[in-house]
Amino acid sequence: MTTLVPAPDGSYASLLSELKERIRAARLKAAVAVNRELILLYWSIGRDILARQTAEGWGARVIDRLAADLRRDFPEMTGLSPRNLKYMRAFAEAFPDEEVVQQLVAHLPWGHNVKLIEAVKSPEERLWYARQAVEHGWSRNILVHQIESGLHRRQGKAxxxxxxxxxxxxxxxxxxxxxxxxxxxxxxxxxxxxxxxxxxxxxxxxxxxxxxxxxxxxxxxxxxxxxxxxxxxxxxxxxxxxxxxxxxxxxxxxxxxxxxxxxxxxxxxxxxxxxxxxxxxxxxxxxxxxxxxxxxxxxxxxxxxxxxxxxxxxxLSAALPAALQAALPTEAEFAREFPLMALVKLRMEVEREIRLLVADQTEAERPLALGPMLTELQGLGLTPQTADRFRNALQTMNRAAHGLDVAAADAAEATEIASVFLAELRVIRDRRSS
Incomplete structure (x- = not known):
C-alpha cells in the first residue's frame, strides 16, 4: 500500500514553518542551559579551590596538579587546563555571591566572564558591564570595546x-x-x-x-x-x-x-x-x-x-600618554630630519580644499588625482589666479610625496607658490559659503 505525501499547500507550509521555529527555539534554550550549567560548574570549582587554598594554605602549584588529574579522568572535556582553572578561581573571587552568578553572569558565555575578570577591577563596574552585556546581547568584541571606551563613566552623564x-x-x-x-x-x-x-x-x-x-x-x-x-x-x-x-x-x-x-x-x-x-x-x-x-x-x-x-x-581619539608624547620628536625636529615633509603636508591641504570646493558643486563621483581635480575646478569657474604657477610647482610636490630627491631651492619655491594657492582656495570657499 502506497502512502501519499501531502502536497506542500499553505497548511503544510505553515506547519513546517512552525516546527522549524520551535526546533530553533528549543536548540537555543538547550544551548543557553548548557552554558549556564557550565558557568555554574566553573564557579563552583573556582570557589572550592579558593576556599581550600585559603583554609589549608595550598600554593599555586596545586592547580597544575588538579588540572593534570582532572584531564586524565575527563579526557573528552575541554577547559580543564591550569590556565582555565586559575580563571575559575579568579571568577569565584570576583563574583562571591552565588545568587548574582545564577541570575546574571551565568547567562554570559565563559569568554565574556574572562574579559570581565581581566579588564575590570572595580566590583561595581564589573556588575554594571555584566548587566549591560546581558541586556543588550553584546558579543565579546563589543564588550571589550565598551570597557576600553569607558562606557560606565560616560553613560547618563550629559x-x-x-x-x-x-x-x-x-x-x-x-x-x-x-x-x-x-x-x-x-x-x-x-x-x-x-x-x-x-x-x-x-x-x-x-x-x-x-x-x-x-x-x-x-x-x-x-x-x-x-x-x-x-x-x-x-x-x-x-x-x-x-x-x-x-x-x-x-x-x-x-x-x-x-x-x-x-x-x-x-x-x-x-x-x-x-x-x-x-x-x-x-x-x-x-x-x-x-x-x-x-x-x-x-x-x-x-x-x-x-x-x-x-x-x-x-x-575622536584618546590622547597619547605623557610618556609617549615625551618620546615623540617635536615638529621642529621632524622638519630638520625630513625637510620635504612640510611640502608633502601642504600638498595634502591643497587637495583637501579642492575636494571641498568640488563637492559643493555636484554629486558626481570625484576624481582621485590632483591634476584632474584642478581641471574640474577650472570647468566650474573656480580657478585661483595662481593656478598655472601651482601646476608647475605640482611636479616638485609630487616628487617629494614619492620620496624622490628635490633640490632645496625647488622645494622652497614650490612651498611659496602652494601656500599662496592654498590661501586663494580658502578665500573662494569662504566667499561661496557666506
Whole structure:
C-alpha cells in the first residue's frame, strides 16, 4: 500500500514553518542551559579551590596538579587546563555571591566572564558591564570595546533639561541613554575637519555610530529636509528611538557649545513635533554634540528651553600618554630630519580644499588625482589666479610625496607658490559659503 505525501499547500507550509521555529527555539534554550550549567560548574570549582587554598594554605602549584588529574579522568572535556582553572578561581573571587552568578553572569558565555575578570577591577563596574552585556546581547568584541571606551563613566552623564521637560519615567530613561563624552575613535579625522566631514565620517561608519549611541536608535536620515514658512532647513542626523518612542535630532558642532545652539535646536524640535511626530509618539528629543562645553553656559542655555535636549562632547581619539608624547620628536625636529615633509603636508591641504570646493558643486563621483581635480575646478569657474604657477610647482610636490630627491631651492619655491594657492582656495570657499 502506497502512502501519499501531502502536497506542500499553505497548511503544510505553515506547519513546517512552525516546527522549524520551535526546533530553533528549543536548540537555543538547550544551548543557553548548557552554558549556564557550565558557568555554574566553573564557579563552583573556582570557589572550592579558593576556599581550600585559603583554609589549608595550598600554593599555586596545586592547580597544575588538579588540572593534570582532572584531564586524565575527563579526557573528552575541554577547559580543564591550569590556565582555565586559575580563571575559575579568579571568577569565584570576583563574583562571591552565588545568587548574582545564577541570575546574571551565568547567562554570559565563559569568554565574556574572562574579559570581565581581566579588564575590570572595580566590583561595581564589573556588575554594571555584566548587566549591560546581558541586556543588550553584546558579543565579546563589543564588550571589550565598551570597557576600553569607558562606557560606565560616560553613560547618563550629559547635561540635559529632561527632568523639567519630560514626564518622570521618560526623563529617567532618556537621561540614562545619553553619554558624555561620545567616543568617535573609529573616525580618522584631524583637528582641521569641517562639520560636513564629521557628518560624512559618521555616516560612513553608521554601524559603529549606532553602537556608540546605544540600543534602540533607528537611523532615519542625514541632512533631513524640513520646510518651515517656505524656507528650507536640514537636520544633521535624525533618529527614532524604539524604547523612548520618539524622534531624536542630533546636531554636530566642531566648536565649543554656544547658547545659540540651544535656540536652533529648540526650533528644530518644534518643527519635528509638528511635521513628523505621531499622536502616540513622545516629545522629540535633541542632542547637541560639541567639541567642548562650559557647563555653566550650558546650564543657562537649557534653563528656560521648552524642548527636551541635552549637550554632550565627542572625542575622536584618546590622547597619547605623557610618556609617549615625551618620546615623540617635536615638529621642529621632524622638519630638520625630513625637510620635504612640510611640502608633502601642504600638498595634502591643497587637495583637501579642492575636494571641498568640488563637492559643493555636484554629486558626481570625484576624481582621485590632483591634476584632474584642478581641471574640474577650472570647468566650474573656480580657478585661483595662481593656478598655472601651482601646476608647475605640482611636479616638485609630487616628487617629494614619492620620496624622490628635490633640490632645496625647488622645494622652497614650490612651498611659496602652494601656500599662496592654498590661501586663494580658502578665500573662494569662504566667499561661496557666506
Amino acid at each position: 547635561l540635559t533639561n529632561f527632568a523639567r521637560t519630560l514626564p518622570a519615567l521618560q526623563s529617567e530613561l532618556a537621561q540614562e541613554l545619553i553619554k558624555d563624552p561620545y567616543s568617535f575613535d573609529f573616525l580618522a579625522l584631524g583637528p582641521a575637519m569641517s562639520e560636513r566631514e564629521l557628518e560624512q565620517g559618521l555616516l560612513e561608519h553608521l554601524r559603529s555610530l549606532i553602537l556608540e549611541l546605544g540600543k534602540g536608535f533607528a537611523f532615519v536620515g542625514s541632512q533631513y529636509h524640513l520646510e518651515v514658512g517656505g524656507q528650507d532647513y536640514y537636520l544633521d542626523l535624525l533618529f527614532y528611538h524604539l524604547r523612548l518612542r520618539c524622534f531624536v535630532v542630533v546636531e554636530l558642532k566642531i566648536e565649543d557649545f554656544k547658547p545659540e545652539f540651544a535656540g536652533k535646536m529648540n526650533f528644530y524640535l518644534s518643527a519635528v513635533d509638528d511635521q513628523l511626530r505621531h499622536n502616540s509618539d513622545a516629545p522629540s528629543i535633541g542632542i547637541i554634540l560639541c567639541k567642548g562645553k562650559n557647563e555653566v553656559v550650558v546650564e543657562y542655555a537649557l534653563r528656560d528651553s521648552t524642548k527636551p535636549m541635552g549637550v554632550a562632547e565627542y572625542r
